[in-house]
Amino acid sequence: MNSTSAGAAKALSIKPTKKRFKKQMLWGYLFVAPPFIGMAIFLLYPLLSSLYISFSKYDFSTSPQFIGADNYTRMLFHDPLIWKTLGNTFYAALGVPIGMAVSLFIALLLNQKIKGRNFFRLMFFLPTICSVVAITLMWQWIFNSDYGLLNYFLSLLHIQGPAWLTDEHWSMPAMIIQGVWGGLGVNIILYLSSLGNVPTQLYEAAKVDGxxxxxxxxxxxxxxxxxxxxxxxxxxLIGALQDFTRFIIMTAGGPNYSTTTIVYYLYSQAFQYSDMGFASAIAWFVAFIIMIITLINFVASRKWVHYN
Incomplete structure (x- = not known):
């Protein structure tokens, strides 16, 4: 081995010094610091702050005053609107399985070799990229009991249309219809992509078997x-349990709290009545419900979800 090769081998075998190693580690920490700092400022701090406020009395004008579990006791045992709004939330969530079934049916139709299927795919997906406010205002006009498009078509069939948004028996069904329509676009695209991954050989073999x-x-x-x-x-389900924007715009929670979801109730307590402590307690209650439902879904999925 010549001197040049021996020198190169010796240089490669030299381990980095402790000082150099610390410098490299410092640069590594600097590169990964921004996302962690962002998470600490915009996620971890608000999370811990809301947890503390949920055990406090706080109305923006004064500093939070610790009151123990009073907010949770009031929420669970002394506020009947909590359970009414929670029931409304689960009622509205009935639109999730309905929307999934409708989306799958349409996706199966669009998965066939039909003329203009790309156009129909675009039309179903288009509302997804539109403003939620604009879409909600459009449906508010459609559901209008006096000059709405839906009741107009019902009148052509000699059917007296209901007061969709002002009758507490029809207001939530109207919101479910609007929610199902609004969620079709994304669900159809997801189902279409999934249907394309099912092996065609399985269908051919099944046809051969009759x-x-x-x-x-x-x-x-x-x-x-x-x-x-x-x-x-x-x-x-997670989105449905947090849904409230379209309820504010279309019905403002009425009539008679029939379309007030629990997150809408949380919002009103926080920003209309300035009761941030109680609102924070509701927020943690909702988070707990979402966590339990999600956990149940993951456990149950072992029996019906099949991964290739």
């Missing part, structure tokens, strides 16, 4: 798209 359309759908299609179905179910 399996009908329903058998193929039940034993091939549904298991094949179960991972995306599980994803849509979990994310849609």
């Amino acid at each position: 399996a009908g359309a329903w058998v193929r759908f039940r034993h091939i299609t549904l298991p094949g798209i179960s991972p995306i179905t599980f994803f849509i179910l979990v994310t849609s």
Whole structure:
């Protein structure tokens, strides 16, 4: 071995000094620091702050005063609107399975080789990129009992349309209809992508064995798209349990609190009545419910979700 090769081998075998190692570690920490600092400022600090405020009396004008579990006691045992709004929230969440079923049906139709299917895919997805406020205002006009488009078409069939948004028996069904329509776009795209990944050989083999359309759908299609179905179910439920923007715009929680969701009630307590302590307690209660429902879904998914 010549002197040049020996020198190179010696240089490669030299371990970095302790000082150099610390300098490299410092640069590494500096590069990963921004996201951690952002999480600490915009996620961890507000989270811990809201937890403390939930055990306090706080109305923006004074400093938080610790009162123990009074806010939670009031919420669980002395405020009947909590349970009414929670019931409204789960009532509105009935639109999740309905929307999933409708989305899958449309996706199955659009997955066929039909003329203009790309146009229909675009039309179903278009509302997703539109403003929530604009879409909600449009549906507010559609549901208008006097000159709304829906009641107009019902009148052509000699059917007296209900007062969709001012009758407490019809207000939540109206919100469910609007919610199902609003969620179709994303769900259809997700189902279409999943349907494209189901092996066609399975369908061909099933046809050879004499399996009908329903058998193929039940034993091939549904298991094949179960991972995306599980994803849509979990994310849609989380979104439904936090939904309140369209309720503010379309019904303002009425009539008679029939469309006041628990997050809308949280919002009103915080920003209309300045009761931040009570609102924070509701927020943690909602977070706990979402966590439990999500955990149940993950446990139950072991029995029906199939990963290839």
